[in-house]
Amino acid sequence: MDKTTQIAIAALQELSATVTIDCAVAQPIQGNMQQLAADRWQFMYPSTSS
Amino acid sequence: MTFSTASVQYLLAAPNAVAGYALPGTVYNSNGLFCSTTQVDLSVTKNNVFPDTTGPQNAQHQVDYQCLFVYNSDTVTTLTAATAWIPTGSVVSNAITWAIGADPTPPSGYTSSTPQAVSVSSPYIAPAGVSTWAGPSASLSGGVVLGDILPRQVAALWVRRTATGTPASSASFILYTSFGTNS
Numbered sequence: 001m002d003k004t005t006q007i008a009i010a011a012l013q014e015l016s017a018t019v020t021i022d023c024a025v026a027q028p029i030q031g032n033m034q035q036l037a038a039d040r041w042q043f044m045y046p047s048t049s050s
Numbered sequence: 051m052t053f054s055t056a057s058v059q060y061l062l063a064a065p066n067a068v069a070g071y072a073l074p075g076t077v078y079n080s081n082g083l084f085c086s087t088t089q090v091d092l093s094v095t096k097n098n099v100f101p102d103t104t105g106p107q108n109a110q111h112q113v114d115y116q117c118l119f120v121y122n123s124d125t126v127t128t129l130t131a132a133t134a135w136i137p138t139g140s141v142v143s144n145a146i147t148w149a150i151g152a153d154p155t156p157p158s159g160y161t162s163s164t165p166q167a168v169s170v171s172s173p174y175i176a177p178a179g180v181s182t183w184a185g186p187s188a189s190l191s192g193g194v195v196l197g198d199i200l201p202r203q204v205a206a207l208w209v210r211r212t213a214t215g216t217p218a219s220s221a222s223f224i225l226y227t228s229f230g231t232n233s
Contacts, residue, residue, distance in 0.1 A: 004179050007180055013230065013231050013232075014228060014229070014232060015053075015055050015228070015230075016055065016226045016227060016228040016229075017055045017058035017059075017060075017095055017120070017226075017227045017229075018224050018225065018226050018227075019060045019090050019092060019098075019118075019225050020092075020098075020223070020224050020225075021090075021095070021098065021099045021100065021148075021209065021222060021223060021224075021225060021226070021233040022095045022096040022098070022142075022220055022222035022223055023096065023097055023100045023101065023102050023103060023146070023211075023219065023220075023221055023222075024096070024102040024103070024218065024219050024220060024221070025102065025103040025108055025145040025146060025213060025216065025217050025218045025221050026102065026103060026105040026107075026108055027105055027108070027217040028105055028106075028213075028215045028216075028217065029105035029106060029108075029109055030106070030109050030110035033159070037137060045110075050072040
């Protein structure tokens, strides 16, 4: 006797969720690197002084 | 009910929270640990994750990082084999070198009180345990695997921005998270 097995195969959809990430980039300038370092320190450790 | 990609949200991180989806998030303080209640603003795109790069930062080729959570808000459907990637064609300008990395923390319930991602003390610190960074690629096979994201789970990923010394009024890319569903 033949036996038939039915296998239901769900259709697998491939989808994508997207987000656009954007910023502007200024002309590179050799700014006051000491001040830049101080600003970064202040950002990282706001409760202390540099 | 038919699944919609609108059920997949990108959330900023809340590094000061003690559980997921408990506090709002802010741009450039998306430093990991827990997901916030704040979605990445899809309406403005510019500065929705990173602020502009300044001239001195660009001159020194600054590298910084931000954490995003992919949130499956659907209550039924699993995002199977979710993979985040940056299609090469989506990148606008070479002023920034973009890359993404999967957080070592596996997907977790969106309100979990167990950290949902590693955290960093500032955007200038590289997240620990992110071993692979993927740049733009032609297909999702060049992306980073986030795994299966069950209903109401979040998976964390990191975006790395490297200034190249080139100016641009707009340096953007489209982050894709691709996945399979059965509905």
